[in-house]
Every structure is written in C-alpha cells, then in structure tokens.
Amino acid sequence: MSLQQLASRIQENFNPGFVKAVEWRGDLAVTVTREALHQVAQFLHDDPAMDFDYIVHVSSVDWPDDEPRFEVVYEFYSIRKRHRIRLKARVPESDCVVDSLTDIWKGADFMEREVYDMMGIRFRHHPDLRRILMPDDYAEGYPLRKDFPLRGRGWRDTFEFLDETAR
Amino acid sequence: MAFEDQRTTVYKVDPTHPESETLPTLRTEELLLNMGPQHPSTHGVLKVILELEGERLVKSTPVMGFLHRGVEKLAEEGTYHQFIPHTDRLDYVCAMYNNFAYCRAVEKLMNITVPKRAEYLRTIVAEVQRIIGHQFWLGTQALDIGAMTVFFYCFRDREILLDWFDELCGARLTTSWYRIGGVERDFTPSLLAKLTQFLDYFPPKIDEYIVFLEKNRIWLARTKGVAVVSAEDAVNFGLSGPTLRGSGVDYDLRKAEPYSAYPKCEFNVPLGKNGDTYDRYWIRVMELYESVKIIRQCLEQIQDGPIMADVPSVTLPPKERVFTNLESMIQQFKLFSQGFDAPPGEIYCGTEAHKGELGFYIVSAGGGKPYRLKIRAPSFIHMGAFDHMSRGYMIADAITLFGTYDIVMGECDR
Numbered sequence: 346m347s348l349q350q351l352a353s354r355i356q357e358n359f360n361p362g363f364v365k366a367v368e369w370r371g372d373l374a375v376t377v378t379r380e381a382l383h384q385v386a387q388f389l390h391d392d393p394a395m396d397f398d399y400i401v402h403v404s405s406v407d408w409p410d411d412e413p414r415f416e417v418v419y420e421f422y423s424i425r426k427r428h429r430i431r432l433k434a435r436v437p438e439s440d441c442v443v444d445s446l447t448d449i450w451k452g453a454d455f456m457e458r459e460v461y462d463m464m465g466i467r468f469r470h471h472p473d474l475r476r477i478l479m480p481d482d483y484a485e486g487y488p489l490r491k492d493f494p495l496r497g498r499g500w501r502d503t504f505e506f507l508d509e510t511a512r
Numbered sequence: 513m514a515f516e517d518q519r520t521t522v523y524k525v526d527p528t529h530p531e532s533e534t535l536p537t538l539r540t541e542e543l544l545l546n547m548g549p550q551h552p553s554t555h556g557v558l559k560v561i562l563e564l565e566g567e568r569l570v571k572s573t574p575v576m577g578f579l580h581r582g583v584e585k586l587a588e589e590g591t592y593h594q595f596i597p598h599t600d601r602l603d604y605v606c607a608m609y610n611n612f613a614y615c616r617a618v619e620k621l622m623n624i625t626v627p628k629r630a631e632y633l634r635t636i637v638a639e640v641q642r643i644i645g646h647q648f649w650l651g652t653q654a655l656d657i658g659a660m661t662v663f664f665y666c667f668r669d670r671e672i673l674l675d676w677f678d679e680l681c682g683a684r685l686t687t688s689w690y691r692i693g694g695v696e697r698d699f700t701p702s703l704l705a706k707l708t709q710f711l712d713y714f715p716p717k718i719d720e721y722i723v724f725l726e727k728n729r730i731w732l733a734r735t736k737g738v739a740v741v742s743a744e745d746a747v748n749f750g751l752s753g754p755t756l757r758g759s760g761v762d763y764d765l766r767k768a769e770p771y772s773a774y775p776k777c778e779f780n781v782p783l784g785k786n787g788d789t790y791d792r793y794w795i796r797v798m799e800l801y802e803s804v805k806i807i808r809q810c811l812e813q814i815q816d817g818p819i820m821a822d823v824p825s826v827t828l829p830p831k832e833r834v835f836t837n838l839e840s841m842i843q844q845f846k847l848f849s850q851g852f853d854a855p856p857g858e859i860y861c862g863t864e865a866h867k868g869e870l871g872f873y874i875v876s877a878g879g880g881k882p883y884r885l886k887i888r889a890p891s892f893i894h895m896g897a898f899d900h901m902s903r904g905y906m907i908a909d910a911i912t913l914f915g916t917y918d919i920v921m922g923e924c925d926r
Contacts, residue, residue: 369857370620399763400750401862402888406875418886420860420873424747424763431860452750455896463584478577478925488585489884495589 346394348373351430354394359385374431382417382434383444389421389430390449397421397430400446403456405464407491413437415466419446419453436466445471463489542570547910549578555652555914556921560898562910569910572902574895579925587885591851592618592692593828595885600686602887603923605648606866608641608677610923611690613863616771617872618692620861621854622826626772629817630694635773636707636810637680637689639803643714644673645866645918646796646803650721653793653915657734662724669717676706693827694820708811711804718800725793735790739901739913742787749897752890753868754795755917759787765864777809789916796918799866826852851880860888867891867918891917891924 346354352366355375362381367374377385389397401420408414413435422429436443445468446453457468458477465487468474476483485498548559557578563571583602587595599614600607612634619626626634651666674684680703681689681696689696699707725731741751746759756763764781766774782798784791821827828847829840854876862871868890877883894917902913 370623370859372859374858398747400748401860401869402871402873402886402893404873404884404886406884418873420888424761427768429860431858450750451745451748451900452893452896455892456750459892476577478580480577488582493585495585 346426346428348428351375351395351428355385355388358388372429372431374433376433376435379417379434379436379443382432383446386419386421386432386446386449389432394426396423396426399424400450400452400456401429403446403453403460405460405466405489407464407489409491411435415441415464417443417460417466441465442467442469444469445474447471463487465490545907547907548575555919556924558895558914558919558921558924560910562907564907567906569902569905569907572899572910574898576892576895576921577925579921581926583926584885584887587882589881591848591880592854592882593847593851595882596690596692597686597688600688601922602889602926603865603867603870603891603920604685605920606641606645607685607687608637608689609645609863609865610870611688612638613861613865613870614872615690615692616863617859617861617874620859621857621874621876622692622823622852624693624821624823624826626694626821627818629698629814630819630821632773632810632814633695633699633819634690635777636807636814637695638772639806639810640673640676640707642803642866643800644670646800647673649796649866649915649918650793653912654725654731656911656915658730659724659728662721665717665721665724669714672710672713676703676710679703679706691820691828693823694818697831698819704811707807711808711811715801715804718797722797732790734909734912735793736788737786738789738905738909739916740786740788741897741901745897745900746787749900750893751868751897752893753864753866753918754792754799755868755890755894757781757795758784758792760785765862765869769862771863773810773813774806776813777806779806779809789912792916796866853879854882862888865890867920867923868894870923887923887926889923889926891919891921892926894919895924 348368352373352375356363359381362377362385364376364378389395399422401422404418406416406418415436417434417436419432434443445457455477457471458474460466461468461474462476462478485500486493543564545562545564546559547562549557559575561573561575562569583598586598596611596614599610602610647666647670651663654662677687678684681687741759743759743761746756747761760783762781762783767781779802782795784795824843829843833840834844856876856878858875860871860873862869870890871888873886874882875884898913902910
C-alpha cells in the first residue's frame with residue numbers, strides 16, 4: 346500500500362478526526378485531533394491492511410507561538426507490511442493531556458513517560474506516569490520546553506555537596 | 513524499613529496438623545532489594561528496584577537517568593555539524609555507528625546523496641564497529657556470568673581494531689569520523705593492509721570464543737531458557753536488533769530499508785527460535801561472521817572516487833584546503849558558526865546499530881540549528897521490557913538480562 350493510499354484510508358475512516366497528511370522526503374506524517382488519537386492508533390494496529398505492530402518512538406515538539414502549543418508524535422512501523430507512518434496530535438497548554446497508547450503497544454510505557462518528563466504532556470490511563478530521566482523531586486519544570494533555559498533555572502546552584510557529606 | 517501491610521502475608525499452619533497448637537505461625541513477606549546504582553554488572557549507573565519472593569523476581573522497576581546529560585536539549589543549541597561529537601557520547605562503546613546514524617538522518621533532511629566510495633568506506637567502518645560492539649558485549653556478558661577467559665580473548669582482539677580506529681581518525685572510542693555528506697578521510701594503504709590482515713586473523717578467533725562457551729555448563733545453564741520473550745511481545749515492546757531477532761522476528765533495517773553499501777553485499781540475518789538469552793548470544797556471534805563477510809565484499813567492490821558529496825553549502829571542505837585556501841576557510845568558518853540553512857520539515861531515519869534500531873527524529877524550522885532532535889535509543893526502549901522479561905526468574909538472572917540487552921547507559925539516559 347502506498348503512502349497516499351494509507352493516508353486516504355485514514356481520512357475515509359476518521360473524517361472528523363483527520364486534520365492533514367503530509368508526505369515529505371518519503372515519510373508520511375498524519376495529523377489527527379487529540380480526541381481521535383487513540384481510536385486512529387487502535388485502527389492502525391488492528392486493521393489488517395495497516396498492521397502497524399511495531400512502535401518506533403514517541404516524541405513531542407514545542408511550538409510556543411502556536412495554539413495548541415504542543416505536538417505529540419508517534420512513529421509506527423509494520424514488520425509484515427514494511428511501511429511506516431508518523432501520527433501526530435496537537436495538545437493545548439491549558440489542558441495538556443492525551444490518551445495513552447500503552448494498552449495497544451506496551452513499549453509506549455517508557456516512551457510516554459519520557460515525553461511527560463521532558464515536555465510535561467500527561468497521558469490519560471497511563472499505568473505509571475512518573476518522571477523517568479530527571480529526579481522524582483525535580484522542581485524546575487520540563488527541560489525540553491522552549492522557554493526552559495539551557496543552563497537550567499538555578500536548581501543546581503543550590504546544591505550543597507560538602508554540607509551533605511559532612512552531615 | 514517498614515513494609516506495607518498488604519505485602520505481608522501470614523501463613524497459618526494447617527489446623528489438622530497434629531502439632532498445630534504448638535507450631536509458631538510463619539510470617540512471610542516480599543522483600544524489596546535495591547540493585548545499583550553502583551553495581552559492577554549494571555553496565556553503567558542504573559538502579560533496579562527488585563521485589564522478591566524468596567529468590568524469585570516478582571516485579572522489577574528500573575530507575576534511570578543517572579547519566580542524563582540533556583543531549584537532546586544541547587542539540588537545539590548547536591549547528592548540525594556541531595552535534596556529531598555529541599553523538600559519540602551516546603553509546604560510547606560504538607561511537608562510529610552513532611555518527612553514522614546521525615549523519616544519515618541529516619543527509620535525509622538535506623536530501624544529499626553520498627558518493628559511492630564514501631558509502632563503501634562507511635559500511636566497512638560501521639561493520640568494524642559492529643564487530644567491536646559484539647566483542648565487547650560477548651566479553652562482558654561472559655564475565656558477568658562467570659566465564660572469565662572469553663573476556664580476555666575478546667578484548668585482546670578488540671584492541672587490534674581500536675588501534676586501527678586510532679590510526680584512522682586519531683581516537684579509539686570517541687571517533688567522530690563520519691561527516692554529513694561523506695567521511696572525514698580516506699583509508700591509507702597501511703590501514704587497508706591491517707584490515708585485510710585482521711580479516712584473515714579473525715574468523716578462527718570467533719571459533720575460539722565459541723569453543724570456550726559451547727560446552728561450558730555454567731554458561732548454558734544461565735543462558736538457555738532464561739529471559740524468554742515471545743515474538744509478539746518483542747514486537748509489541750518495540751525491541752530491536754539481536755534482542756528482537758532472538759525471538760525469530762526477521763527485522764533488520766540493513767535488509768528492510770537497505771542503505772549505504774548494504775544492498776550490494778550478500779549476507780544473512782541470523783534468527784533465533786526460543787527468544788532466550790542463549791539465542792541472542794548465538795545471533796551476535798553469527799553476526800561476527802557476517803560482518804567479516806560484508807567487509808570482504810566491500811573491499812572487493814570499492815572503487816576510487818570522492819569521499820565527500822559536492823554540496824558546498826552543506827558539506828565541509830577538505831582539511832588541507834582549509835589551511836591553504838581562503839575561500840575554503842571562510843566556508844568552514846561559516847558552516848561551523850552559522851550552520852547551513854535546512855528546509856523546514858521533519859524526518860525520521862533509523863539505522864541498524866549493533867544494539868538495535870538507532871533512530872534520529874529531526875524537526876527543522878529552517879535555519880542552521882535543529883528545532884527538535886529526538887534520539888530513538890535502543891537501550892532505553894529495551895529497558896522498558898525489563899520488568900516483563902525478568903518476572904519469575906532468579907536475582908542472578910537480572911544480571912544476565914542487563915547483559916542480554918547489551919545496555920549502555922550513556923545511550924539509555926542520553
């Protein structure tokens with residue numbers, strides 16, 4: 346199935362949820378609304394013509410000037426059909442939640458936790474949504490947001506290593 | 513420490529037992545054990561909280577991030593060229609393959625075709641790096657399990673290749689030899705001679721590694737039937753590389769989406785049957801033979817030609833011209849200070865590193881810096897399946913599990 350056929354098949358099945366499909370450099374990126382994200386993902390996994398059984402990565406992009414601000418990016422691959430797709434959904438800052446896909450791909454568990462840790466997007470029905478790379482008590486916010494300075498917000502300057510060890 | 517009440521179960525003695533009145537009540541509870549962060553077998557700083565019932569693992573929770581350096585954030589601050597040395601520090605055991613995966617992703621973004629000779633050089637060095645990676649893995653995995661000799665033999669042969677890297681690019685581990693659009697420098701006659709010599713020397717050594725392990729009872733007992741993962745689960749968890757192929761799933765990006773000089777080479781992709789640690793070991797050893805085969809074919813087919821794509825707005829000028837020619841110096845300076853102007857768009861490009869699929873997802877909003885760069889690190893994704901694969905096995909098997917993923921924390925935590 347060509348990439349255009351993939352895109353049009355999603356468009357047929359999810360008419361209100363489908364936003365746009367872009368093909369660039371041989372990659373197909375389909376944007377859907379965040380309400381339809383879980384349904385579309387379930388369709389991609391279950392439909393025999395789609396058969397996306399393999400989750401490649403979960404990522405997120407911050408566009409501070411846009412509304413909705415954040416973008417969740419899922420990339421799937423079909424080992425039997427040998428095609429790949431990128432599924433995206435926009436998430437507003439005020440209600441930063443999408444449905445988790447851990448019930449479809451178990452591998453999404455750690456990947457979604459990383460997105461939450463780095464970008465602050467929460468995943469509904471995720472079994473264990475905690476920070477994964479940053480410490481649990483990290484209080485500076487979400488490091489990969491564009492308004493987060495590269496040097497951090499001064500949390501590390503308050504470390505008192507010598508006092509800690511002397512205690 | 514205090515345990516929660518629901519974890520404690522009180523075993524009552526059978527009331528029909530003749531001595532039930534006098535026997536004390538047995539109290540059993542699950543034990544929480546912290547393994548790591550400082551543990552010699554965790555291959556870096558990784559902590560796993562193990563919930564134990566006796567010596568069996570009931571649940572394990574990996575705690576990661578001790579080596580988190582914010583590489584993805586750093587990528588947004590530098591130009592595309594400046595990020596190449598950062599990729600060395602991801603999987604510091606196999607820096608060449610990280611450079612390769614990153615350069616391929618940027619080439620896809622910029623739509624650059626790499627010259628033929630450069631493709632062959634890249635493939636040869638990538639396969640040399642795969643040999644190094646598998647040797648390192650085999651040595652440390654055998655050491656974890658208790659077979660010390662293999663470690664010395666693997667590292668002896670790995671040293672030859674690291675010295676070869678040293679001669680190629682001046683560094684043994686953090687190499688940065690790949691460039692966007694090609695490679696930094698060509699092979700010298702001495703390098704070629706050394707590589708050909710190694711190709712004759714190496715296959716009998718692989719046989720030697722196998723001899724050490726094939727009848728080693730401890731090795732067999734601790735790898736066969738341990739950490740079994742079914743093909744469906746392996747795919748569902750997003751495992752890749754030998755960890756996925758050990759379960760019999762035929763997915764190798766070198767075959768599925770051929771790149772570089774791989775389509776011109778004939779090689780097999782070894783597949784496992786049982787999905788246990790032993791099959792994953794066997795695949796890696798077989799891949800050593802395949803890598804030798806690929807390098808041989810590349811050396812036969814390689815022809816003279818340029819080693820860098822001729823796209824002056826993106827690719828770096830040759831070093832000797834930078835020192836003698838003003839225009840080239842300006843070009844070099846502009847590329848490193850401002851970077852090249854990438855078109856707005858987004859790409860994902862996956863490369864089959866020796867651990868699994870190492871992918872780069874790059875979002876460009878125009879300009880000289882990536883707007884967002886996401887690294888799909890196989891070690892990180894493999895750790896997601898750790899709990900699933902460890903349940904029901906012994907504490908000691910947790911160590912073989914770290915090993916069987918070939919985990920490197922620099923890549924896992926980024």
